[in-house]
Amino acid sequence: MTEPLLSVQGLVKEFHGRGVGASRPVVRAVDDVSFDVHPGEALGLVGESGSGKTTIGRLIVRLEEPTAGRVEVRGQDVRRLAGRGLLEYRRDVQMIFQNTQGAFNPRRTVRSVLADGFQIHGLASGRELDERIGDLMRRVGLSPEMLDRYPQQFSGGQRQRIGIARALALEPALVVADEPVSALDVSVQAQVLNLFADLRRDLGLSMLFISHDLRAVYFLCERIAVLYLGRLVEIGPRRTLLENPVHPYTRALVGSIPAFRPGGGFTRDVIRGEISDSGPAPTGCHFAPRCQLWRELGRPARCTQERPLLRPVTGGGLAACHFGDTPPDDRTIDADTVAGGVAGGVV
Ligand SMILES: Nc1ncnc2c1ncn2[C@@H]1O[C@H](COP(=O)(O)OP(=O)(O)O)[C@@H](O)[C@H]1O
Ligand code: SF4
Ligand SMILES: [Mg+2]
Structure with missing residues (x-):
């Protein structure tokens, strides 16, 4: 393996919510997130609104300072950069924003x-x-x-x-693209995604491609990282992640894509409830209140008491679920139908 171009290690970012003085709740927008991006690679970062995607992008380009953890570019801690090193980093790492x-x-x-x-x-x-x-x-x-x-x-x-x-x-060397097509018309989204694909091929660009749309990320990226309420819940090669997702949240995301909906599997309304904005998240697994597997297993206490850590799963990825190895639904998914949909403009 080559040395990573970007390495994010134990990144934490807390914000103070609304309120006065000590009563202001602390929002942990990014909660101990680690991943690498290798030279020439595109990593997709997916998750619904409020999961911390933009904050991670802003931490990488130093528009925000982390509460803990670090961001390294070419092995250098970006917070320690000054003078020439800082100037080089400002050239090397660029961000593209959603709001044009x-x-x-x-x-x-x-x-x-x-x-x-x-x-x-x-x-x-x-x-x-x-x-x-x-x-x-x-x-x-x-x-x-x-x-x-x-x-x-x-x-x-x-x-x-x-x-x-x-x-x-x-x-x-690295472009952090934060939902670069989300604000565009559907037909235009496909054109801009194709432009990104051409640029990657022609320039050998490395990318962190942030999106709430799993299909766009699948189209463009070799690996996909899934974020839920500030935590990385699954990361792996794009095909494995879409064809054999392990984490119940990833499974629900994959099942919510029409072309991917497996017979008898998850559907859009399986992710019940909304992300709560009121105060700190529960202890244990953040996904428990919405987790179908947790309900199926009879609501085991471990899920609400112990934070699940990322560990290796079949297919070369990592997933953070205490019970993620429970056999997935019986379904056959052809990942390429997704890419076809995006390239053809059906985003
Ligand atoms: N400057 C800020 N002040 C307070 N809270 C913030 C700030 N920026 C982001 N947040 C909170 O952090 C969480 C993650 O936000 P964000 O990174 O924008 O998520 P995403 O890009 O996935 O939608 C949200 O709960 C959001 O309200
Ligand atoms: S740890 Fe438990 S609650 Fe969390 S995703 Fe896995 S089964 Fe669901
Ligand atoms: Mg965002």
Whole structure:
């Protein structure tokens, strides 16, 4: 195995919720999360809203400071970086955001937005700068003739392409893409996902691709990590994770995709109840209140008392469930129907 490009180790992030003084509840948005991304690899991070995906992305690019744990890029603790090391890291790791509307200053042309990185890092000027900016536009499927327009003169899909161009300008090693297609129309989502796939192939980009949509993540990533209320509940090769999910939450997610719904297996309404926003999560397994397996097994106390830790499961992944080895439903799933659906625009 090569040395990881990104290594996230025991990452914890707590926020103070609403309230006054000591009564303000502490929200553990990220709760002891560890994973690696290897050079050239794309890791997908999935989970429903509020599971901590964005916070993990922001911790990686240092828009937030962790409460505990660390983020390493090329073996270096990013909190300790300063001077030249910090400048290199700022080039090496780029983030793409979901909200293309707020991502740009409306008073600046696309040309000046794309020129920023080159100028800050002293990489190009004059004619060379113009050429490189033109190349970037073509690379993301836009015409260089559009460079002197303002961001709001573009459609959402085009603005996201500009966001991608901005992230790629400095030839980063790692891109953290936070729900980059979620705000786009369905037909445009497929185009932008295909652009990401082309960029990965042509540039050998490593990515942390964050999404609530398991199909988008399956389409783009070799490995998938599943997050539930701040904790990593399962991580593994994409095929294993979709064809033979071990954690009940992953099984429910997979079962909620129409093309994947196995006869007699989980369906959308199996994940009963909503994530609670009121105060600290229960001890033990966070998923217990919504877990079908827990109910089937007669509500064992271990699930509510002891936090399940990630451990190896068949197929090369890890899952955090005390009873995850209980034989899964009898179902046959063809993972490629998912990729077909995404590439064909049926996201
Ligand atoms: N700046 C903040 N202050 C307080 N709570 C926050 C802040 N940012 C995120 N949270 C809380 O952390 C949890 C995870 O949020 P987030 O990382 O945005 O999840 P996701 O991206 O998966 O939807 C949520 O409960 C959210 O309300
Ligand atoms: S540890 Fe228990 S409650 Fe948690 S997912 Fe596994 S069976 Fe369900
Ligand atoms: Mg988010």
